[in-house]
Amino acid sequence: MTTPPGVLIIGAGQAGTSAAEALRAGGFADPVTLLGDEPVGPYHRPPLSKAWLAGEMDATALVMRAPDLLARKGITLRTGVRVQAIDRSAKTAQLAGGETLAYAGLVLATGARPRPLALPGAEAPNVHALRTLADAQRLLADLQACRAQGLPLVVVGGGFIGLEVAATARKLGLAVTVLEAAPRLLGRMLAPLLSDWYADLHRGHGVTLALGVGVAAIETGADGRATAVIGSAGQHWPAGLVLVGIGVLPNDELAQAAGLACDRGIVVDACARTADPAIVAAGDCTARRLDDGSLLRLESVHNATEQGRGAAAALLGQPRPFAGTPWFWSDQYDRKLQIAGLSTGADQTVLRGSLSAPGFSVWHFRAGALVAVDTVNLPRDHLLARKLMDAGRLPTPAQAADVAFDLAGLLAAS
Numbered sequence: 423m424t425t426p427p428g429v430l431i432i433g434a435g436q437a438g439t440s441a442a443e444a445l446r447a448g449g450f451a452d453p454v455t456l457l458g459d460e461p462v463g464p465y466h467r468p469p470l471s472k473a474w475l476a477g478e479m480d481a482t483a484l485v486m487r488a489p490d491l492l493a494r495k496g497i498t499l500r501t502g503v504r505v506q507a508i509d510r511s512a513k514t515a516q517l518a519g520g521e522t523l524a525y526a527g528l529v530l531a532t533g534a535r536p537r538p539l540a541l542p543g544a545e546a547p548n549v550h551a552l553r554t555l556a557d558a559q560r561l562l563a564d565l566q567a568c569r570a571q572g573l574p575l576v577v578v579g580g581g582f583i584g585l586e587v588a589a590t591a592r593k594l595g596l597a598v599t600v601l602e603a604a605p606r607l608l609g610r611m612l613a614p615l616l617s618d619w620y621a622d623l624h625r626g627h628g629v630t631l632a633l634g635v636g637v638a639a640i641e642t643g644a645d646g647r648a649t650a651v652i653g654s655a656g657q658h659w660p661a662g663l664v665l666v667g668i669g670v671l672p673n674d675e676l677a678q679a680a681g682l683a684c685d686r687g688i689v690v691d692a693c694a695r696t697a698d699p700a701i702v703a704a705g706d707c708t709a710r711r712l713d714d715g716s717l718l719r720l721e722s723v724h725n726a727t728e729q730g731r732g733a734a735a736a737l738l739g740q741p742r743p744f745a746g747t748p749w750f751w752s753d754q755y756d757r758k759l760q761i762a763g764l765s766t767g768a769d770q771t772v773l774r775g776s777l778s779a780p781g782f783s784v785w786h787f788r789a790g791a792l793v794a795v796d797t798v799n800l801p802r803d804h805l806l807a808r809k810l811m812d813a814g815r816l817p818t819p820a821q822a823a824d825v826a827f828d829l830a831g832l833l834a835a836s
Contacts, residue, residue, distance in 0.1 A: 426452045427524035429737060430515055432505050432676070433531030434458025435467070436723055437705025439487055440730025441529045442497045448738045452526065455498045460554060463489050463499055468723060470558040471586040472753050475565070476593050484555070508680040510698055527700055527737040530677055530688055531730065534670035534706040534721065539578060543640025546648040549664040552583055561587070564663045569594055573662020576600075576651045578637055580607040582752045584667030585624065589754040592627050599630040599659050601637060601651065611750075611761070613771045616784055616796055620754070627755060632657070640664060670721065672707045685709055687719055692743035694733035702736050704729035710744065722750045747811040749804070760804035763794030763811055772823040774803075783807070785822035792816040809833060 429445055431438045434456050442456050458464070464486040473479040492499050504518040508528070515523050536551035538544065550561045568575060575591045577584040580602030588598045600607075606617040607624075621631055636654030640661075643649045651659045672687035682696050683689040687709035694702045705726040709717040728744060735742045750761040765771075768786035775782035781799035785792060785807075795807035806829060810816060815832040822829070 427513070427526045428453030428455065429527040429529065430523055430525035431456045431529040431531060432515065433529075433533055433705065433707070434460070434464050434499065434501065435531060435533050435705065436464075436486070436726035437533075437730040437733075438529060438531035439464040439492075440727045441531060441702075441704055441734045442492070443487075443495065444731040444734035445737065446495050446497065448734060448740070450734075450738060453498065454496065455500065455523070456492065457503045457505060458499070458501045459504045460556070461502045462555060463487065463492070463501060465555060467553070468751075470555065471552055471583055472590060475558060475562055475587065476590045505676060508676055510680050510701070513700060525700070527702070529730075529733050529737070530696075530701065530703040530707060531705045531726075531733075532673035532676060532707045534672050536666065537669040537671050539637070539640075539666045539668060541637060541639050543642045543648060544666070546640055546642050546646060546664075548647045548662070549640055549666060551666050552587065553670070561663075561665065565591060565594060565596065568662040569596055571662060574599065574660055575663045575665065576659050576661040577665045577667060578651065579667035579669075580604070580631070580633070581667050581669065582608065582611075584665060585620065585754055586752060587665050587667070588624060588629055589627070592629060593755075597630075598628070599632065599661075600624065601632050601635055601653070601659070603634070603636055605634045607631070607633070611765075612796065613765065613768070613784060613786065615771070615773065615777070619777050619798075623755065623757065632659070670706065672709070672719070674707055677703065677707075685717055687717075689717065690729075692732075693736045693741035694729050694744075695736050695741070702733035704733040720748055722748065724749050747808045749808060757798055758801070760797045760801065761794065762797075762804055762807040763792075765794035765796075768793055770819055772819050774822055775825055785817075785819070787819050787822075790819070792822070803829075806830060806833075 442454050465484040469479050489499050505515050506518045507516040536553050548564050574597035577588050577600045588600050591598050607620050638654045639652045640648045641650040648664050674684045674688045677688040678684045688703040690703050690708050694704050706721050709719050747763050752759045765786040768788050770787040772785050783803050784796040786794040797804040821827045
């Protein structure tokens with residue numbers, strides 16, 4: 423009796439693992455094969471820049487799903503495997519070693535990779551990006567060497583990854599400089615008052631910030647290692663280690679070569695479907711087509727998990743549109759930022775509480791309607807904000823700004 427081809431999942435991260443488990447939970451009985459190009463099984467990426475890098479988390483705690491657990495669910499995990507081509511007409515995937523795997527359904531969960539810094543000196547061995555466990559291990563080794571030698575870290579890019587590593591490095595006792603080309607930190611994600619608050623937070627912990635500066639080159643020594651970062655105006659920042667955090671690029675090359683639509687990611691609908699009925703995609707490699715025709719890219723654990731489940735549902739013939747308010751988080755020092763919704767296009771921002779308090783929140787409105795809430799050290803308020811937006815029980819700007827107003831009462835009223 424011939425074994426049916428089943429579902430092939432390219433990418434063993436959050437999205438791919440979620441899709442595999444959702445297929446089994448949905449009653450799919452044919453083979454499910456999870457292919458990962460890293461030598462290890464599924465693991466949690468967010469702690470790599472924070473708790474794991476700081477030595478506050480054991481490596482075993484990074485494991486998302488142990489291989490034996492996946493095996494008990496009937497999921498075949500293959501690590502260290504790279505897919506080099508997809509043949510849509512034959513419904514096969516060709517591996518780098520020449521092996522060909524057939525599929526009835528295909529999940530593309532190929533993730534993203536760090537955007538490279540295309541400048542002289544950027545290939546030096548102590549110039550790092552951070553995406554994978556192997557990246558984190560190399561970064562940690564150089565952080566420890568710099569701490570022992572009293573050498574500074576220079577971070578290129580004032581986004582979440584760069585700032586999280588900066589905070590971790592300060593905990594480890596390194597001198598840190600953060601260089602950001604934009605006039606403020608986290609400019610794509612946060613309102614100016616919260617960007618300024620984060621700048622004060624990092625400066626208060628001893629980080630040197632240089633905003634609105636470009637980088638021209640990485641200076642290297644006789645051994646080929648980076649010794650300084652050179653600014654576009656000739657500035658000179660000594661460095662024993664450089665971290666580059668200037669965004670990511672979606673891994674959509676396989677999809678492009680297979681003739682699937684790609685535009686800053688693999689284009690999918692609200693149910694994670696591509697134009698090929700046998701192929702779905704999920705996670706950081708995707709760009710979701712919205713009802714108005716625009717494309718939305720979300721890079722988060724929540725999005726990867728939900729899209730993975732949606733991809734599985736589509737293959738099971740039970741398509742379900744992506745639902746729920748997107749959310750994100752970042753840990754820096756002893757402050758946890760949690761974001762619910764998307765503040766892009768907001769035309770009014772109100773503060774609930776005080777920026778000097780241990781916890782506060784920032785509420786974003788567009789044409790008077792709530793679109794996003796940023797909370798700092800207020801996890802209950804974050805959950806409340808998500809519930810309010812999911813239920814469509816939205817406060818007015820005046821209600822959000824009034825700390826005496828009972829926001830939970832809006833849910834009770836429904």
